[in-house]
Amino acid sequence: MASPAVDDYLKTIYHHTEWQSERITPSQLATELGLAPSSVTEMVQKLAAQGLVSHRPYGPVSLTYAGDVRAAAIIRRHRLIETWLVREFGYAWDEVHDEAEVLEHAISDRLLEGIDERLGRPRFDPHGDAIPDAAGTVHREPFVLLAAAPAGHEGRVLRVSDRDPELLRAVEIAGVEVGADVTVKDAATLRVGDLEVALPAGAAQAIWLTA
Template identity: 60%
Template sequence: MPAYPIAVEDYVKVVYAHTEWQPEPITTSVLAGRLGLAASSVTEMVKKLGAQGLVDHVPYGAVTLTADGTALALRMLRRHRLIETWLVRHFDYAWDEVHDEAEVLEHALSDRLLDKIDDELGRPTRDPHGDPIPSRDGVVDQPAAVLLRLAAAGETVFVARISDRDPLLLRRLEAEGFTIDCSLTVASAEPFAVALGEREGTLDLSPDALDSIWVSRERPGRVK
């Protein structure tokens, strides 16, 4: 794969991640918000990505990745998520502290060192937040999961993924005992409350939590 500027790597990674857990395509305005850039700058960059064969874009429509763009995005997500896992397991970082560090390191580590890290970690398939880690060949094991808000009252589900977009929310959920793979029983839908594992009592969850927690109806394997 050819070498690309850091900005190009960041763009395709964000485009891919936007539709990884939900079906709505990303537009240039949404992409600008995610990257913290002016819409005009993003529109110009998307044109350049299109000229490089990395994205397809219809004016005022969605931005979608080509096969080459997807391959580059998966390469960057693999690097980002392996680094997050490495920082948590070997350097005692908390799961709300690793995103910004990985944003820097993912562009700096050599492929050789990354593969050594992967081997040292035992080739994990998920990062600390439950996001799948693409394999060296770009294969992604995407779990069947839905937002917690879609679970019905009385249903027992298992946490498959918690978005890392809000570090404060991650810290709050961790303090309340949430972990990847923990079981939740939905006690009520309004207000939305859950019983966590075998604990007595229930927890009321805020709308931001319900928009950040994905669950599976089957018990998943532990994070490798």
């Protein structure tokens, strides 16, 4: 079942538990993919028959070992391409997602390896998401969502979600970037260096810090 559609399901399931532990439900999967619940149920059954996901009726969906390996390979392609576009072609971090969605299905393994080597084997993409290595292994520090971080928490910005390009642009304009050392004043305000930065609406649910 090698197809972009299958890859999109596996990526979405993988993404869901990267930064939190709750498994994805079929209804959440349908919402994320913009598909009818009946279509998702049918595909999940096919993926389960292929040994790529584990699922029981009305329960959440999780990747099997085989599904996780395949999802990590897809994620690796996507995030290496995003990094390549930013570093080599001057794309902004809010512009790369859709380009990578197209290119991840088009480039060869040989080209992907060349990109990885040229970039110096990066471990993280421009948004701070971990890039799985060729074996599917990821390295991620302990983290906390900004919305859950207490006032006075000091940490480094690990990740800014790429789900909303407009929010990415607003976060960048505010002066917050991946790798910045910050102190939490509240969920809407960070201290970056000597500056107090007011965050755009929704940022507290889209920024992760070192725990």
